[in-house]
Amino acid sequence: MNATVGSVEYWAGLRPDDIAVVEGERTLTFGDWNNAADRLAEGLSRRGVAAGDIVGVRTQIRLEWAILSAALGKLGARLLVANWRLTPEEMRFILENSRAKALILDDPDPSPVLAVARQVGVELIVGIGAAPGGVEPLINLFVDDAPRRFAAADPSLVVYTSGTTGRPKGVAMPERPPPPTPEALGPAGAMLVTMPMHHAAGPNQLWTGRATGRLTVLMRRFDAEQALALIDRHRINYWAAVPTMCQRISVLPPEVLARYDVSSIRSISLGAAPVPFALKQWVIGHFGEGKLSEGYGTTETGMITGLSPAEQLRKPGSSGLALPNVDIRIRNGEGRDLPPGETGDIWVRTPTTIPAYLNAGALGADTLDPEGFFKVGDVGRLEADGHLYLTDRSKDMIVAGGVNIYPAEIEAELQAHPQVLAAAVVGIPDDDFGEAPIAFLEMRPGATATPDQVAASVQGRLASYKRPKAIHIIDELPRNLMGKVLKTELRAPYWKGRERLI
Numbered sequence: 001m002n003a004t005v006g007s008v009e010y011w012a013g014l015r016p017d018d019i020a021v022v023e024g025e026r027t028l029t030f031g032d033w034n035n036a037a038d039r040l041a042e043g044l045s046r047r048g049v050a051a052g053d054i055v056g057v058r059t060q061i062r063l064e065w066a067i068l069s070a071a072l073g074k075l076g077a078r079l080l081v082a083n084w085r086l087t088p089e090e091m092r093f094i095l096e097n098s099r100a101k102a103l104i105l106d107d108p109d110p111s112p113v114l115a116v117a118r119q120v121g122v123e124l125i126v127g128i129g130a131a132p133g134g135v136e137p138l139i140n141l142f143v144d145d146a147p148r149r150f151a152a153a154d155p156s157l158v159v160y161t162s163g164t165t166g167r168p169k170g171v172a173m174p175e176r177p178p179p180p181t182p183e184a185l186g187p188a189g190a191m192l193v194t195m196p197m198h199h200a201a202g203p204n205q206l207w208t209g210r211a212t213g214r215l216t217v218l219m220r221r222f223d224a225e226q227a228l229a230l231i232d233r234h235r236i237n238y239w240a241a242v243p244t245m246c247q248r249i250s251v252l253p254p255e256v257l258a259r260y261d262v263s264s265i266r267s268i269s270l271g272a273a274p275v276p277f278a279l280k281q282w283v284i285g286h287f288g289e290g291k292l293s294e295g296y297g298t299t300e301t302g303m304i305t306g307l308s309p310a311e312q313l314r315k316p317g318s319s320g321l322a323l324p325n326v327d328i329r330i331r332n333g334e335g336r337d338l339p340p341g342e343t344g345d346i347w348v349r350t351p352t353t354i355p356a357y358l359n360a361g362a363l364g365a366d367t368l369d370p371e372g373f374f375k376v377g378d379v380g381r382l383e384a385d386g387h388l389y390l391t392d393r394s395k396d397m398i399v400a401g402g403v404n405i406y407p408a409e410i411e412a413e414l415q416a417h418p419q420v421l422a423a424a425v426v427g428i429p430d431d432d433f434g435e436a437p438i439a440f441l442e443m444r445p446g447a448t449a450t451p452d453q454v455a456a457s458v459q460g461r462l463a464s465y466k467r468p469k470a471i472h473i474i475d476e477l478p479r480n481l482m483g484k485v486l487k488t489e490l491r492a493p494y495w496k497g498r499e500r501l502i
Contacts, residue, residue: 002150006211008034008070009150020210022234023063023218036142037070041149043141044071044102047124051076053101054158056122057197058082058091058113060106061218064128064138065197066206068104073151077101078172080158083198083480090168092116094160098170098358102126110135154207158358159200159299170358171299173200189237189266190215192230194222194245200299201272205240214238224248228260235264242272243279244479247421250282251444262287271295273484274390274408276415277316284312294320296390298376302352304328305388317412318387319380326350329373330382340384343391347373379406396487398427398435400465405437407487410466413458414439419447420454424477424485425468428494439468440490442477 003009008030011020016031028036049055055077059065072079080098082091084107091113095103102124103117110127114134117125127135160168191209193216195202209216217234219227222245230236246268249257265287271294283292290309296319297303305328307320322328327349330338338344349372356362368374379397380390391406398405407425414423422442430436441454451471458467478486 004150004152006213007073007151008037008210009148011210011213015213018213019215021063021066021206021216021218023061023220026063028063028066033066033070036067037074038149039142039144039146040067040071041074042143042146044077044124045075046143047102047136047141049075049077049102049124052078054078054080054098056080056082056095056098056100056103056105058084058086058103058105058107059128059197060084061193061195061197061202061220062106062128063218064106066210066216066218069155069203069206070151072155073153074149076152077155078158079155079203080160080170081198081200081203082160083196088112088116092120093167094170095122096120098158098160104128104138154203157200157203159198161299169360171354172358173299173302173354174352188213188215190217190234190264191238192217192219192227192234192236194219194227194239194241201240209238222248224252225256225260228252228257228262231262231265232260237264237266238269239265239267240269240271242484243270243275244273244422246270246279246283250279250286251421257286265291267291267293269293269295271297274412276412278415280312280316296320296388298374300354301348301350301374301376304348304350304376315387318383318389320388321386322388323350327373328382328388330380335369340382343379343381346376346378346380346388346390348376349373396426398425398437400427400430400433400435400437405435405466407437410437410439410458410462410468413461414441414454414468414471417449417454417457419444419449422477422485424487424490426487426491426494428469428491430469433465436469437466438470438494439472440477441471441473442475443473 003013011030012034017029019027020030020033021028055072057068057079069079080100082094095117100122103122104126105113106128107113114125125135126138128138157173159171159173191214193202193205195205197203206216217230219230268283268287268291275294292312293309294307295303296305303323304326305320305322307318329347330344331347332338332344353372353374378390380388382388391408396407410425411423414420420441421444424440425437427435428438451473455471478489480486
């Protein structure tokens with residue numbers, strides 16, 4: 001059987017001794033990667049894992065993840081990516097809802113998760129590193145006499161939504177199509193992976209690195225200076241990140257920034273959250289012009305738009321143009337299409353839009369219409385030239401006295417203050433207007449500005465009803481591993497005992 005172009009088997013045959021993956025001081029060649037995946041696939045097969053089965057993987061960004069995903073691809077199993085920060089009870093729901101056959105985890109103490117996995121009937125539980133009773137050590141699953149296997153494709157991902165407005169929902173993502181011919185794969189080089197593996201971004205970056213034959217450098221936990229050190233040491237050419245990561249780098253002392261050579265970078269792609277214009281300017285100034293791009297998408301639909309390097313400063317605030325085979329509509333509350341320039345709910349149709357959540361009924365017309373357009377939960381506008389602008393998340397919109405207030409607009413003005421690193425605006429109960437905006441600020445190192453001074457800076461730029469009723473300076477905004485601010489945590493104390501769905 002011939003290896004699929006761009007697969008681990010392909011590169012193991014073509015460049016077996018080249019280093020493929022690096023994590024810290026550990027390295028993995030293409031040949032060893034393929035051999036380890038064959039051995040692990042056989043071990044999983046002997047323990048009952050077969051094509052179509054769902055295997056949960058709850059780990060940080062680590063070398064073993066690359067081997068695990070390749071082994072599951074060889075078996076035709078599906079890969080459930082689980083956030084290693086989830087509580088045992090949250091894991092219980094996901095494992096039960098997905099009907100996972102096996103679970104592989106790297107918790108220092110897997111006992112709490114082990115208990116719930118057993119209760120919901122997970123048949124095989126595997127631990128990376130130290131493993132207490134009841135957890136099979138991963139090393140035991142590698143079989144010496146394993147047959148050669150060839151993966152038709154990477155394993156299809158099962159990703160659970162964040163669940164900020166209720167129980168998370170499972171999204172069974174379609175299989176990635178096989179890579180194109182070697183001539184179309186583009187230059188190799190080196191890629192840095194800092195995005196978590198419980199989201200589609202991290203896995204797809206690792207697989208893209210492998211498909212193009214790149215050296216893929218994994219960073220288990222993000223650290224701003226260490227990221228620069230890895231770029232310098234491994235001459236990184238490609239890095240996909242979230243804005244928070246670049247913000248963390250931007251506030252490092254000048255002498256630290258000067259310590260590392262980042263001239264090898266060819267492309268930086270940002271996504272998962274809005275990119276403040278000041279941050280764009282800094283990234284372009286530090287890493288070079290023509291390198292920054294952005295992407296916007298959702299778990300349920302895949303990627304929707306892209307903003308090219310040439311448009312970064314020309315189209316500030318835009319999420320870019322629709323990608324090929326993607327249609328975008330802006331609709332009002334009654335579902336009618338709005339003309340260019342008007343703000344409303346964003347509906348999209350893509351080749352990868354899901355018809356239903358995992359183990360659930362078909363989506364209703366309020367989420368997926370008969371034409372195949374999916375309501376993504378974001379609010380925005382589409383200009384006549386096709387550029388999409390996101391206004392906010394639907395659930396984050398504040399309604400004050402019947403007027404819609406979009407927190408992102410207020411946050412952009414607050415973040416224009418030179419001492420403000422990041423801002424989050426949420427709605428709290430208000431006896432007169434129903435809701436009122438308040439702001440939480442994360443300040444730059446050495447900042448001395450007071451809440452009143454920051455409030456004064458936006459006085460002439462925001463209408464009175466948009467100005468925050470209160471501004472709170474906190475050490476750090478709560479974020480998930482994708483860098484998104486957890487506004488639920490900021491709102492919750494104010495809505496305790498109230499009816500707002502937060």
